[in-house]
Amino acid sequence: MRKEAIHHRSTDHFAYAYDSETLHLRLQTKKNDVDHVELLFGDPYEWHDGAWQFQTMPMRKTGSDGLFDYWLAEVKPPYRRLRYGFVLRAGGEKLVYTEKGFYHEAPSDDTAYYFCFPFLHRVDLFQAPDWVKDTVWYQIFPERFANGNPAISPKGARPWGSEDPTPTSFFGGDLQGIIDHLDYLADLGITGIYLTPIFRAPSNHKYDTADYFEIDPHFGDKETLKTLVKRCHEKGIRVMLDAVFNHCGYEFGPFQDVLKNGAASRYKDWFHIREFPLQTEPRPNYDTFAFVPQMPKLNTAHPEVKRYLLDVATYWIREFDIDGWRLDVANEIDHQFWREFRQAVKALKPDVYILGEIWHDAMPWLRGDQFDAVMNYQLADAALRFFAKEDMSASEFADRLMHVLHSYPKQVNEAAFNLLGSHDTPRLLTVCGGDVRKVKLLFLFQLTFTGSPCIYYGDEIGMTGGNDPECRKCMVWDPEKQNKELYEHVKQLIALRKQYRALRRGDVAFLAADDEVNHLVYAKTDGNETVMIIINRSNEAAEIPMPIDARGKWLVNLLTGERFAAEAETLCVSLPPYGFVLYAVESW
Amino acid sequence: MRKEAIHHRSTDHFAYAYDSETLHLRLQTKKNDVDHVELLFGDPYEWHDGAWQFQTMPMRKTGSDGLFDYWLAEVKPPYRRLRYGFVLRAGGEKLVYTEKGFYHEAPSDDTAYYFCFPFLHRVDLFQAPDWVKDTVWYQIFPERFANGNPAISPKGARPWGSEDPTPTSFFGGDLQGIIDHLDYLADLGITGIYLTPIFRAPSNHKYDTADYFEIDPHFGDKETLKTLVKRCHEKGIRVMLDAVFNHCGYEFGPFQDVLKNGAASRYKDWFHIREFPLQTEPRPNYDTFAFVPQMPKLNTAHPEVKRYLLDVATYWIREFDIDGWRLDVANEIDHQFWREFRQAVKALKPDVYILGEIWHDAMPWLRGDQFDAVMNYQLADAALRFFAKEDMSASEFADRLMHVLHSYPKQVNEAAFNLLGSHDTPRLLTVCGGDVRKVKLLFLFQLTFTGSPCIYYGDEIGMTGGNDPECRKCMVWDPEKQNKELYEHVKQLIALRKQYRALRRGDVAFLAADDEVNHLVYAKTDGNETVMIIINRSNEAAEIPMPIDARGKWLVNLLTGERFAAEAETLCVSLPPYGFVLYAVESW
Numbered sequence A, B: 001m002r003k004e005a006i007h008h009r010s011t012d013h014f015a016y017a018y019d020s021e022t023l024h025l026r027l028q029t030k031k032n033d034v035d036h037v038e039l040l041f042g043d044p045y046e047w048h049d050g051a052w053q054f055q056t057m058p059m060r061k062t063g064s065d066g067l068f069d070y071w072l073a074e075v076k077p078p079y080r081r082l083r084y085g086f087v088l089r090a091g092g093e094k095l096v097y098t099e100k101g102f103y104h105e106a107p108s109d110d111t112a113y114y115f116c117f118p119f120l121h122r123v124d125l126f127q128a129p130d131w132v133k134d135t136v137w138y139q140i141f142p143e144r145f146a147n148g149n150p151a152i153s154p155k156g157a158r159p160w161g162s163e164d165p166t167p168t169s170f171f172g173g174d175l176q177g178i179i180d181h182l183d184y185l186a187d188l189g190i191t192g193i194y195l196t197p198i199f200r201a202p203s204n205h206k207y208d209t210a211d212y213f214e215i216d217p218h219f220g221d222k223e224t225l226k227t228l229v230k231r232c233h234e235k236g237i238r239v240m241l242d243a244v245f246n247h248c249g250y251e252f253g254p255f256q257d258v259l260k261n262g263a264a265s266r267y268k269d270w271f272h273i274r275e276f277p278l279q280t281e282p283r284p285n286y287d288t289f290a291f292v293p294q295m296p297k298l299n300t301a302h303p304e305v306k307r308y309l310l311d312v313a314t315y316w317i318r319e320f321d322i323d324g325w326r327l328d329v330a331n332e333i334d335h336q337f338w339r340e341f342r343q344a345v346k347a348l349k350p351d352v353y354i355l356g357e358i359w360h361d362a363m364p365w366l367r368g369d370q371f372d373a374v375m376n377y378q379l380a381d382a383a384l385r386f387f388a389k390e391d392m393s394a395s396e397f398a399d400r401l402m403h404v405l406h407s408y409p410k411q412v413n414e415a416a417f418n419l420l421g422s423h424d425t426p427r428l429l430t431v432c433g434g435d436v437r438k439v440k441l442l443f444l445f446q447l448t449f450t451g452s453p454c455i456y457y458g459d460e461i462g463m464t465g466g467n468d469p470e471c472r473k474c475m476v477w478d479p480e481k482q483n484k485e486l487y488e489h490v491k492q493l494i495a496l497r498k499q500y501r502a503l504r505r506g507d508v509a510f511l512a513a514d515d516e517v518n519h520l521v522y523a524k525t526d527g528n529e530t531v532m533i534i535i536n537r538s539n540e541a542a543e544i545p546m547p548i549d550a551r552g553k554w555l556v557n558l559l560t561g562e563r564f565a566a567e568a569e570t571l572c573v574s575l576p577p578y579g580f581v582l583y584a585v586e587s588w
């Protein structure tokens, strides 16, 4: 066995409490190198006749990527304490893997050899709100979704959809526009909306906040927001707002005070200022988002700033009953701030959703003390490469997803915010080169996978556009210009997701990932319920073998309702180019 | 190159801020598999002509263990932000390792491929008190160190040292006894004392606290403690107390209330009680330390308990000016409690030392938000096996230490509490089978290694004893019965540690670890200062080649003061069985 590939550490994705009584222990081994793994475990204080008392249980392989196999054991230790190791077998070889290294036989003279999960504390559990797993999100860029109140539109706002947006143009979208179209969202099956920033700010995107306690007057007022949240809640739709705490806008009062009073300003420590007087050329001499002078970075370690921003965070929950905060540029703010943020908002509303914008590996924010989820750009990147750009093969795609899934605790994946696109990325249809069939596959994947899916407004009706500002066009409301077929596809998938718990909450397994045909088969399983998703990601029709023994099972085609008993040992599915099918597998 | 051995993740020992401007990035590769590694890095927002702007710097191999080589790069990013990857070379082969996997050439069209350290925040830094690196600790079990006030000794206390201790016997040791012997400690060179618990408790060890706000009357009173701390501080000795917060004693007021009032007690949620009435047989039906009914586990997630224990923690700092808290069974208390503990005590005294009792891998407690250090039993275990029990070879020992050192950030190692024995383990001389030469090697190793060394009272004069209670014998004060030679050895090493910054704060490198002779050579280096430690851990005299090119250097024998210019290309050192020598290496 290849020892340098065998790895475990008693933390993060390798060892964690899944719920208040269950521990998950995971092991990594070289791919196809180990036949059988057992967890060896016991209470650290359970001794008999000078020997530590342990037992063993088989571990189950939960997936593989290009390099590794991953093994899982689930244990419910009666006293919530655990010492453990791993017994690996390959051919005739046996290895015992412990915290102190490898042994041929399991030592029992001392527990100190073994890995330790000292105590399972509920308060340390990573626990995202349960409702998130059942939610289908819809991201709205308010300036471009709908103009419900022309009276408050910015001066010079262009007629709705009359031209392509520029970085600075306005079209008059507002909160009333969202309220007016909640029936549309409800019809689609949406159960959560995420609004990019709505607080007072000069830009059309409003990531340059001028006042965190005011609704932007072009979007509406506090009454409008109250109405919006109330109407949403009546329809079973949750509301998430965007918290831009990494930086403020140039017009933010305290920053203006520093511009005016320099080193004498009482707000000078609210920012990261390297020298006075402030200057913006050639580069700002104060920290900013990226190098953008209009977005001065806030000093979130300063007690006053922290107090101010935590007041903001709690104010909009307490007064407006919002259900989540999406945290902009969350990775560039200190961990200590986010810990206090979590304490503050969860004290007020325990099931509020805390979602960080992090594009890279986010383990340090997902240990239970900070976020409930991050925006899953790792998944989006892989999906776009496989389904849209086609520069990733089926096996690479499956490997990549398995790698990401096994780099986090299971419940982290279950609450992940699975977007495919956003106001920061090109539109799906554009990335797909205009091929709606590929867009359909992207939605199929997103809406059947583990996590909390989010649709970027307009992608469901086939809107197009490259990078910002093109991806921020006005929502198309003219039915003639909407792709109704795509809309119905998304609507059907959302309905199936609601119907089948396995799609929302099931474990995922890749059953086939073929690089010749480029087909992909995966299953979602929850208890006795299994749904198989079969995808032909190629430009040619394909006969795809179903990689399960279906004898004694009913197969229900979820798109047509067609139901048949599988009697043959091997079944094949004929799929057109970029075709797909979903089967629920039921026992006779 | 063996891809499954190449590993990095942007957290913990792989990626951390070493100080407020320096990031450490580490890479693991298979041992002897890779010739050369470069860090590829840049500011995430630095673009030019559509390409991300990065640079490279060579990484340096900081050590190896049985399976892996470890590489380090130190970077000071001007805007405190970093995206990075690794360029590995072996023979003619080149690999670029990124967060998204391996490439042949470094992609520059997107930073999303790369690992990310998004922002270096001082508030998130792991930063132990600086003084800890210069401290030599002495652990005192107060009931057995010295009886300074016979008037307050427990009834039935045995005459000092008249017999071996039992689990329940008393000998009358107290705080006045410690005060009386501070000159002894100062003479030895001690600069920190750690006292096992001193609060009111029925046992001799006092890990069964009855009252956290009172000194045990057999140990003295609050005035005695004030005097003790004052006298210590006058002598440059810091004082650390033992916080037993995982569990209380049976006599603790709130627990007595629960025993009396059952489910009606207002303290019932202070504990983890599974059912009423409480019973202790066959096993307690409430959570305890191990299965000890006399030690009921406290519910540290309960707001009242938290408030109470944090009041305890701050009280003894505020009123008595203690310098550290050693946290008993720290691993079985929730992380959230320890985060709040850190905030509370550091707010009061920023350089207080927070030391957790954790015997296993302790990464989750050493991320900057909880402890400054843990008791380094991982190091103790290896040292005892190599020097005392001789069931570990020189190369296994070096590998084991390199493994432990590379499993934590560098500054964690620098503040680690390096004990060799304690009130919970057999005495050094006993583990060494009575061979004082081996005890000398253990002290030599401990007092020249990275970390904050701690001597268990009496080990420096050759006291003996197996496991508890034997290792808790009365301190021997009769000079005739003390091993003065051992004492002088320890004293000399402490003095050398104070004299040579390289011994206290230098980087460690193993230069030779020979399994035939069982000799070991390692160097400690700080800037231009290098000290080499050469050890013959065998029962026969040995000629040990010095694994450095010493031409053009002065070698100073630190034990004798002898100084010579090394003119030969290869030098050998003759050492007797279990002999050793320390050389300072100086340039001509």
Ligand SMILES: [Ca+2]
Binding pocket: A147, A148, A149, A150, A151, A152, A153, A154, A172, A173, A174, A218
């Ligand atoms: Ca409007």
Ligand SMILES: [Ca+2]
Binding pocket: B147, B148, B149, B150, B151, B152, B153, B154, B172, B173, B174, B218
């Ligand atoms: Ca006494």
